[in-house]
Amino acid sequence: MVFTEKELSTPKVTIINNSKYCVETTLFNDLIEAIGMYDHRVISEEISLYLTNDKEMIDLNRKYFGKKANTDVLSFSNEFREAPILGEIVINLDFVMKEDDHDRYLKRVFVHGVVHLLGYDHINSREKLLMNEIEEKILKRFEL
Secondary structure: OOOOHHHHOOOEEEEEEOOOOOOOOHHHHHHHHHHHOOOOHHHHOEEEEEEEOHHHHHHHHHHHHOOOOOOOEEEEEOOOOOOOEEEEEEEEHHHHHOOOOHHHHHHHHHHHHHHHHOOOOOOOHHHHHHHHHHHHHHHHHOOO
16 A cells, blocks of 8 residues: 555544534544644544543543543553554543533643543653643643
């Protein structure tokens, strides 16, 4: 199989929406392009995006992180690297839609999830500061 350069560099976000909300799915690929200006790994690898609700997010947070709490976003990196998949991001749309500017907040939590997939975390204050700086640079490129 022969691929053109455009096909090789086109970001791909596979989306499964298990929530009651409809979202504009093209915005996620647009965000990936903005993130790709910061880190090229997101251009060549696929990201799986799962949109869910409060109940399922609480279950996932408890199962994988041992926390019995609701949250807006979880990220699962592909540690095995058997396929060109950067990882999976789970976004709780019930949580996001409670925000006044939920469109902007959705973009922020998606970027936050991707930055986690790139290997950044906020376990301590130094890492949190670095992660916030990276997110702000990306969001500025996307004019947020």
